[in-house]
Amino acid sequence: MNETRYISPETQFCELKQPVILESGQVLIGVQVAYRTWGKLNPERNNAVVICHALTGWADADQWWDPLFGPGKALDTEKDFIICSNVLGSCYGTTGPTSVNPETGCPYGPDFPRITIRDMVRVQAALLDELEVAKVKLVIGGSLGGMQVLEWGVMYPEKVEAIATFAASGRHSSWCIGLSEAQRQAIYADPYWRGGYYTIEQPPAAGLSAARMMAMCSYRSWASLEQKFGRNKGADGNWEIVNYLHHQGQKLVNRFDANSYITLTYAMDSHDVSRGIGDYDSVLASIQQPTLVVAIDSDVLYPPVEQEKLAQLIPNAQLGWLNSPHGHDAFLIDMEDLNAMVVNFRQSLDWNAANRDRSHLSRIWRVDN
Amino acid sequence: MNETRYISPETQFCELKQPVILESGQVLIGVQVAYRTWGKLNPERNNAVVICHALTGWADADQWWDPLFGPGKALDTEKDFIICSNVLGSCYGTTGPTSVNPETGCPYGPDFPRITIRDMVRVQAALLDELEVAKVKLVIGGSLGGMQVLEWGVMYPEKVEAIATFAASGRHSSWCIGLSEAQRQAIYADPYWRGGYYTIEQPPAAGLSAARMMAMCSYRSWASLEQKFGRNKGADGNWEIVNYLHHQGQKLVNRFDANSYITLTYAMDSHDVSRGIGDYDSVLASIQQPTLVVAIDSDVLYPPVEQEKLAQLIPNAQLGWLNSPHGHDAFLIDMEDLNAMVVNFRQSLDWNAANRDRSHLSRIWRVDN
Structure with missing residues (x-):
């Protein structure tokens, strides 16, 4: 590593008061979470939007997802309290292999425990508890981020009102x-x-x-x-x-x-939303939140057939097609189109909240682009 | 390398009398070619069928393409004189990096020159000259083999009567x-x-x-x-x-x-049939032999769009679809289907030879399987 990993000066750090009990049973103490926020938490503390980043991403989501940020955009900096934290196990300020193990005084290195997507989400949820967020309006992310989004939907049905997952699967394929x-x-x-x-x-x-x-x-x-x-x-x-x-x-x-x-x-x-809790189809069927599944037609990692199945299995899912030649990374390239799909999805949520009728969401419809 | 690389006892070896002048200008002397033959060369010496193998393949084509071998099959052991040689640069008996450089007495190792598909084909053609083969009825192969097939078609229009290329392109893509x-x-x-x-x-x-x-x-x-x-x-x-x-x-x-x-x-x-001799479309348009292009619908390396274009550009091409879930390797897996397509193609060649009318071949038709 010849360069310092860039972390913006706006990045905040939270040391979790509680130890993190990993899915493996191992316990991490003194976990630090690096995060950014945009917008203001409202008095009801229920306007949070959680962004989950991809494999090598970090908390500065406005840098890699700029076209989604702004008034009236997918991530509405006027209405939402937007939070993006670096994931557990990464190297952009949240506890991971480069962090010092408080028990040894040395960096974890390869002795950092095996973690799961659920562990990442639990750490994010603990951060939200520290920030005293009551409700999450939307959890949104692509690829590894999309896997976290789905776990958010399954693990925190009471807290999370809607989810949007892009170019991700409910369980990692053999491929x-x-x-x-x-x-x-x-x-x-x-x-x-x-x-x-x-x-x-x-x-x-x-x-x-x-x-x-x-x-x-x-x-x-x-x-x-x-x-x-x-x-x-x-x-x-x-x-x-x-x-x-x-x-x-x-x-x-x-x-x-x-x-x-x-x-x-x-x-x-390790990602499988059904791991240890039921069969795959049933666990996805248990997701009650309105869900936006964005599939990229040229994605070789999470191909159309897998995305379609995912959207079919989640009861309140909409399937949106991001038609792009760019493959899996299209969710970081064709961002204007992605923004439009999320804006559309959020408008439908608002309309339903106003009309207290979600019946038209209980089927799959296509947001062809 | 813990095991000896298997070369069957039936393998023959030919040391080329002439030096091989590579496309790069470098010269290889004492080139040895390992090859197998099946069937008999007829008195007219015009019933040769040349098999070109894939990246890690070798001359024993009956081992990796067994379902294509036999009377009435794609490779007709009763009618054809079938030849498969290990490619230049490989390590199954034909001169390559593991061979001893006669000029130094040591293995070439990393000093083996950069070669091209054309160099491989020139070595195969030299072997055929040594065997005094007058005409080649068919050159056939998949992947790297298919690249050689196309170069055979371009480089030896007088000698080669038909070509069959599977899961290969006219030039290697960026991907x-x-x-x-x-x-x-x-x-x-x-x-x-x-x-x-x-x-x-x-x-x-x-x-x-x-x-x-x-x-x-x-x-x-x-x-x-x-x-x-x-x-x-x-x-x-x-x-x-x-x-x-x-x-x-x-x-x-x-x-x-x-x-x-x-x-x-x-x-x-390096593969590009047009390299140094013209533009890509024109060079493919110059191929006059009846050509079978077999595309695999699930091939991520040489995808359908590329195969369709290849078949469109070659005037006398038929495009056959090998519909398979197995991806690029389907030409080594779904061999019965592949055999049927080649048999069909060869029957059409025989019919045309008998009727002296190739007009119905001058368009693309589909051999859906």
Whole structure:
């Protein structure tokens, strides 16, 4: 890591008073949560909107989701009290492998426990308790963020009024687990990995970079890369796509921790909203909140067939199609379209609240874009 | 490499009398070609069928394409003189990085020159000259094999009567180049890579295995892995998909050379039938042979849109759809269906030869399966 990981000066930090009991039974004490807020919590303390970020994201959601922020936008800075916290296990200020273990005085490193999506959500819920938020109007996020959104819906049915999940599944597929594992193995192949006990000066840069290159391909699509790079070569005689991937690999090495990458990909692989509590279909059927499921037609990681099934299984779900050539990452690229879908969804929620009639939501409808 | 790479006792070896002048201008002397033949060359010496194998394939095509072999099959062992040779740059008996460089007395290793698909085809053509084959009735192959097939069509219009390419493109896409590069970087990240100067006892096993895991995912599809493994765990508590990928990774380490993997993936990235000779559309339009293009509907590497364009650009092409959940590798899995398509194609060739009318071939038609 040659650069400091950027955390904006507006970032706030909360040390949770209670220990966090992980799903594994392990206990984390002194958990710190890095978070940002926008807008004001109303006197009723019921206008919170929770943003859940993706794998290598962080709390400064206005940086990576700017077009969704503003008056009248998906994230209404005038009406909402918007909160985004860095997830447990990450390396942007919330407790994770780079944090000091209060029991040993040393960074956790590879000894940071295996965590799950539910553990991430519990930490977010604990933060909201510290902020004395009574109700959450909406939980919203894509990819790993979307997995958290679904767990929010299942775990906190009384607290959460609506959820919006983009390019995510109710349980991680075999295909996604396989791609995660190949990426982890590339990191482990790096001699600087040292079983996770690497130094800040000598991280497993080559392995993490190779993992990121692999991941970047999976975040895009054949058509997207063909359109952007084709078989063009740069001034150095290399394929432009190769230079692009090296650039992306190096960027991630500069801003992300390999142990966090391992921790978070394992958490994604563990993702299954029904784990230990029932069969998959029934658990999704138990989600009562109005739900927006946004599927990306060119997503190779969470393909249309999986998104359609997800929307079918959640009783009050709307399925919106983000038609884009850009693949999985479209929720971070085609943001104007995404914003429009969320605005539309939120307007329908307001209309229903005013009319006390949710019957027209009890079926799937399409927000073709 | 803990196991000897299997080469059947029926394999024959031919040392080319002429030096091979590579597209790069470099010259290889004493090139050896490992090959298998089935059936007999007829007195007219015009019943040859050339099989081109995929990335990690080898000359024993009857082992990996058994359902296509036999009387009345796609590869008719009674009528055809079938030839399959290991490609230049591979490690199954044809000259490649593991071969001894006659100029130095040492294995080429990473100093083996960069080669192209055209170089592979030139070596195959030289073998056919040594065998005094006058005409080739059909060149057939999938993936890297399909790239060779297309180059055969462009490079030897007088010698080749028909071509059949499966799950391949006329030029390697940005997407495929990106996935190749990520795999190479995983190999380079391994400390045993040593710039390619590794020993037989200590190959870059972890890196090559990680590369293979990544590749295996790309050879299948979301649906294929979901159907086969889902979220099942093995007796060891690991995901079945993870165990499967580790098994596949180790298998490749046991049977393949990392420098060959690098050499052949670079060759695939170089693939463009129009390179240096014209624009892409015109070069494909110059292919006059009857052509069977088989597209796999679930192929993420060479997706339907690319296959359709390929078939549209080749004047005498038929487009056949291999509808399969298995992704790119379907040409090695759904072999009965593939066989039926090739048999059908060859019957149409025979019918046309008998009737001296190829007009009905001058359009694209679909062999839906």
